[in-house]
Amino acid sequence: MSEQSKQSLTKKVLIGMFLGSIVGLTINILDLNTSDSFVNTYIVDGLFFVIGKMFINALKMLVVPLVFFSLICGVCGIGNINTLGRVGSKSLALYILTTAIAITLGISLAASVGIGEGMGLTSSAQFAVKTAPPISDVLINIIPTNPIKAMANGDMLPLIFFSILAGISLLMVGRKSKGLIEGAEVANEVMMKMVTIIMTVAPYAVFALIAKSMAELGFELLGQLAGYVMVLVSALLIHLFITLMIVLKLFSGLSPRVFLRKIRNAQVFAFSTASSNATIPVTLRTVTERLGVNNSVASFTVPFGATINMDGTAIMQGVATVFIANIYGVDLGLIGYLTVILMSVLASIGTAGVPGVGLIMLSMVFVQVGLPVEGIGLVLGVDRLMDMIRTVVNISGDAVVSTVVAKSEDKFDLAIYNDPYAGSNTNIKDLSIDESIEQELAEVIQETHEKS
Ligand code: ASP
Numbered sequence: 001m002s003e004q005s006k007q008s009l010t011k012k013v014l015i016g017m018f019l020g021s022i023v024g025l026t027i028n029i030l031d032l033n034t035s036d037s038f039v040n041t042y043i044v045d046g047l048f049f050v051i052g053k054m055f056i057n058a059l060k061m062l063v064v065p066l067v068f069f070s071l072i073c074g075v076c077g078i079g080n081i082n083t084l085g086r087v088g089s090k091s092l093a094l095y096i097l098t099t100a101i102a103i104t105l106g107i108s109l110a111a112s113v114g115i116g117e118g119m120g121l122t123s124s125a126q127f128a129v130k131t132a133p134p135i136s137d138v139l140i141n142i143i144p145t146n147p148i149k150a151m152a153n154g155d156m157l158p159l160i161f162f163s164i165l166a167g168i169s170l171l172m173v174g175r176k177s178k179g180l181i182e183g184a185e186v187a188n189e190v191m192m193k194m195v196t197i198i199m200t201v202a203p204y205a206v207f208a209l210i211a212k213s214m215a216e217l218g219f220e221l222l223g224q225l226a227g228y229v230m231v232l233v234s235a236l237l238i239h240l241f242i243t244l245m246i247v248l249k250l251f252s253g254l255s256p257r258v259f260l261r262k263i264r265n266a267q268v269f270a271f272s273t274a275s276s277n278a279t280i281p282v283t284l285r286t287v288t289e290r291l292g293v294n295n296s297v298a299s300f301t302v303p304f305g306a307t308i309n310m311d312g313t314a315i316m317q318g319v320a321t322v323f324i325a326n327i328y329g330v331d332l333g334l335i336g337y338l339t340v341i342l343m344s345v346l347a348s349i350g351t352a353g354v355p356g357v358g359l360i361m362l363s364m365v366f367v368q369v370g371l372p373v374e375g376i377g378l379v380l381g382v383d384r385l386m387d388m389i390r391t392v393v394n395i396s397g398d399a400v401v402s403t404v405v406a407k408s409e410d411k412f413d414l415a416i417y418n419d420p421y422a423g424s425n426t427n428i429k430d431l432s433i434d435e436s437i438e439q440e441l442a443e444v445i446q447e448t449h450e451k452s
Pocket residue numbers: 274275276277310312313352353354355356357358359387390391394
């Protein structure tokens with residue numbers, strides 16, 4: 001295959017994103033998006049909404065079976081409980097470490113700039129308090145009473161628990177389970193093929209998702225909250241390009257430049273969907289096929305990270321806490337900020353990576369440190385855009401930790417990491433069915449018919 005065609009999906013997705021931004025911004029600037037207008041009803045809330053939503057549904061559709069089968073294959077691939085335990089504890093430690101660094105960075109940057117001081121901004125936006133689950137519930141709910149229900153609800157931690165247990169048990173049963181393990185491997189491959197098929201429409205879906213978000217963006221609010229937005233975006237970029245890259249280099253010795261180039265595709269999906277969970281299929285594919293992380297590690301670290309690791313969200317909580325504390329003239333003091341750090345880390349463990357969940361976590365933190373929860377209304381207007389950016393940071397953190405853990409466990413393929421074209425060959429052409437396989441299948445079907 002030519003290098004050009006190998007690159008075409010990433011390029012097309014980036015073009016979709018660029019064109020989507022232009023179209024969305026034009027609609028917004030020309031004010032075509034007023035409620036009841038044709039553009040709003042049929043284009044933004046019609047066409048763009050439907051295409052975007054269908055694509056997100058398609059990604060979500062794959063999450064549960066993909067995590068289930070790839071984890072079973074992963075556990076059977078590792079084949080050793082001690083290694084499994086090491087992968088689990090290393091990734092947990094790194095996820096907590098990076099989240100704690102992230103929130104500390106958010107608080108320090110916001111406090112040193114002094115955002116919100118003397119601003120006295122008032123907002124009519126209301127924020128309804130939602131509560132995040134207490135940590136005891138989170139722990140209890142890791143074990144599902146009904147695995148099918150956990151799957152139906154897409155609850156990631158109980159799903160991970162059940163799949164790992166199933167994988168371990170399959171190994172323990174031994175020779176008799178060979179057929180099931182092989183079946184899980186085939187199912188995993190089939191799920192990955194489905195990701196590939198869905199990815200072929202990604203450029204159009206990304207266009208629709210971005211165009212809708214940009215058309216709805218509150219530019220006046222962006223101006224009003226310029227200080228908050230600038231500090232938050234700077235902290236997110238510092239964490240993505242400096243902190244996480246230092247972690248990558250320090251713990252794995254791998255080139256951050258190669259990493260950043262290869263992770264781009266998954267980042268675009270995180271940005272467009274604002275959901276780490278919906279991005280799991282793409283992150284998993286990128287981490288295994290582009291970065292060279294073995295599925296035995298990635299199948300665990302990626303869904304685990306999408307649920308418990310939210311560096312970008314933690315940064316937002318740090319910056320928003322300082323911002324709103326300053327606006328209300330509340331001095332949180334050292335103990336207050338330490339509580340914020342602790343609460344944010346705990347809250348990120350207990351909540352799934354879906355759009356807007358950061359605000360729920362923020363309300364939990366506010367209640368804990370005694371800040372007025374209505375204050376969240378002040379940042380509500382710009383939160384969608386901030387959510388998109390912080391989700392990029394969230395999934396990048398997952399990918400860094402996956403790479404570091406895989407490298408340390410020798411479950412890593414350096415040749416794939418260094419090959420610029422590895423895993424980038426998603427083209428319509430690649431989706432064709434092998435003619436000989438088609439022939440074979442036809443014969444099998446014919447035989448079955450004859451027998452019956
Ligand atoms: N949307 C984020 C994620 O899915 C969570 C959040 O910050 O709201 O990772």
